[in-house]
Amino acid sequence: MTDTTPHEPDHVYDVVVIGAGIVGSAIARDLSGHQLSVALVEARDDVGDGTSKANTAILHTGFDAKPGTLESRLVKRGYHLLSEYARSTGIPVEQTGAILVAWNAEELAALPGLKEKAEQNGYDRCRIVGADEVYELIPSLGEGALGGLTVPDESIICTWTTNLALATDARQRGAEVLLNHAVTAVSVNTRSTTLTTTGGSVQARWVVNAAGLGADRIDRLFGHERFTVTPRRGELFVFDKLARPLVDKIVLPVPTSRGKGVLISPTIYGNVMLGPTSEDLTDRTATGTSEDGFAFLLDKGERLMPRLLAEEVTASYAGLRAAINHGDYLIEPTPSQRYLLVGGIRSTGLTSGMAIAEHVHEVLEKAGLALTARTDLPGPPQMANIGEATVRPYQDADRIAADPEYGKVVCFCERVTAGEIRDAFQSPLPARNLEGLRRRTRAMNGRCQGFFCGAAVNRLLNENGCGGTAAAPARPEVNS
């Protein structure tokens, strides 16, 4: 298991990256492509278990970023890097295109400005369309759309596989992945820095803080007072796959003074998503959904696409974005501490992660870290396909003939086979619990939520030493 990977207590890594979300994993992957010893330190028991697991999973062109910002540049670059990386690793992507729909005069009037902004960001494929064309593109849209702006290159992507691919790649390149290592104290010495963690102390020459929701706390442990992360909760509904014919494009709201609003998007797994809400909280663990959030989404959905609401809800989620009081990404080195902050990476981080990594290594090099590219890199990892757009194992006659485990469907709704579940336990970063298994295979994510397969999936978890139902209390004595 990767969290028990023995590392000498007095071993000093060249770089330790804190946070194994998309951004931290991308940075660790990039750095371990150089002649460096790298560790990826994660507070939780799996990679990608924080903000990176619960977002809208859109691969952005960056058309609507604020021109001239670091974010704008890195999102644009990241779109190309991640698209290319997805092709070489098998991360599921579908280029669905998006359309921003204007529902009132103010929004309609905002469209030309948005098109212009896209062009300033180097994206010139947006087109303003009339109401007729909006309804041609999305026939099931609710009444009252006045016009729209098309963004043909916006895509949907699997955020789980992206995170897992980057972390797996980092590991295959030699980075240590230290799970269950929450950083609780930092001591900067002349030659190295000691991180005290819940999994033991870890020493590094350089430290990169990519801790997402916890980035401000880590920053304070280094003695800075730069920013405060506000957990911004976004709740969303995932509708049944039978709703997928209703919408094959991302339907975006026109951003106005009142914020970004609610979108409808197909998901890479063949569902339809409605959300997110946007609510600033103080509790960084408040990932529960709320009555108000549901009511808000249903009200929005009723206007955006009433037919969608007649479909069954398969799942509802809440994710926390790491919002900060700063208009751009906050990537700032402190060379005297051999420390780099990578903070304020909001929802665009999925798209920009690999570009952030590229930028980070330039910043580190300038700050004094010697970087020599390796010539002996292993190839990129080949990820299991959990997307619907290309062949899944259950559809692959050759694969089943070679290994009948791919012919045994365990999770009927999501059509996850015994072979895929086995693979998820045997991969370089294996599933360690039900949530990890869900993100690697989709098992139990479907419409029945375990009515049929829940018990079988739990048995497989137990057989693989994952404990099954977490923290189930002991069976009490039965009194007759």
Added chain:
Amino acid sequence: MTTTTLTPDVLIIGGGPAGLTAAAALAPRIRGEVLVLDREKDAGGIPRHSDHTGYGLRDLRRVMTGPKYARHLVEQATSAGATIRTETMVTHWAGDRAVEVTGPQGRLRVEAKAVVLATGARERPRAARRIPGDRPQGVYTTGQLQNAVHLHHSEVGSRAVIVGGELVSWSAAVTLREAGCATELMVSQYPRTESYAAFNIAGRALLRVPVANRSRVTRIIGKGRVEAVEIENLDTRARRTVACDTVVFTGDWIPDHELVRSGGLDLDPGTLGPLTDTALRTSRPGVFAAGNLLHPVDTADVAALDGLHVADQVEAWLTGAGEPAPGLRILAEAPLRWVAPGLLRPGDPAPPRGRLLLWTDRSIRFPHVIVRQNGRVLSERTLPWPAAPGRVFRVPWSVMKGLSAQGGPVTIGLR
């Protein structure tokens, strides 16, 4: 890689009581093969993990436990000459009566002369009921709970809240007790718990389950493992939390209608199953449906008798029965939520068991059934059994006597 093609005369999708009974009835009567496909490890359907007695009453005229009943149906179909393939899942349509299939034997294509859809129903899980809160472990449907306890011998928690007060909810309480888990509370939106009176009394006496009527769960609380649920009284709007480590969502059935919808077959908006006539034909010629896919959810023996009924109709189709006559819609009026079958054609047989199956949202002690056509009262009758939410309400087919095949839709209501 070539995909193997199988060409049975009859393909039955789903090896539960309806599918297996249809297979047992058809196999000796037709020349070609009767093939049953079931995606589970063992055929038998839901009764496999309903480890209590009460199965087989109406179809076999005796009573046995669910698992024994399931084995009996499998044995009956196999000895009648039907082929059953398990761990084999139909994934797509490949033609009007052809499907693509995945199993350990590989990817198959099955082309049949007739198809019977018998995919059953499942309970809506928490997400589909749109209940907010945390997402801890320890939240089940009855199906998942019974699967875990009876087939996988897993442990559950020690204090459960059961959501729903249907027959199946009491079945969940029995399972919980066997697993050493106390039922703290049963939460039902109805003024009275809606399962069979006999079971209700026995349930209350034997299981000592406290029931909160006119209540709903408004939130699930717990990090990691369930810690409590918040419930609301629907009349007073007062809320309170109930500590528990297990929540079981029971009832609130939906047919497993994925193939019906992906095939573009007509859907009954009330049941959400395929729209069928009394001969259990769907809108696609040669494709039939039976069991709880049509009436979510009735008891296993009633599903089995659907299978017996559909066998005759499939045989007639194979021997070249002509196009059926145009049909009339049978529609349910509030408080009835649905009626099955939903189509009536002149010359067709009476529905299975000579009864219409309906679902009521309101409890009526002495229900007065009114059938109308074109707004005109066709017949009315007071039935000696109650209409109660949470279980199927049965109405004798004779109430349809005298309707005109040329008239408009028929509605069936309650007073």
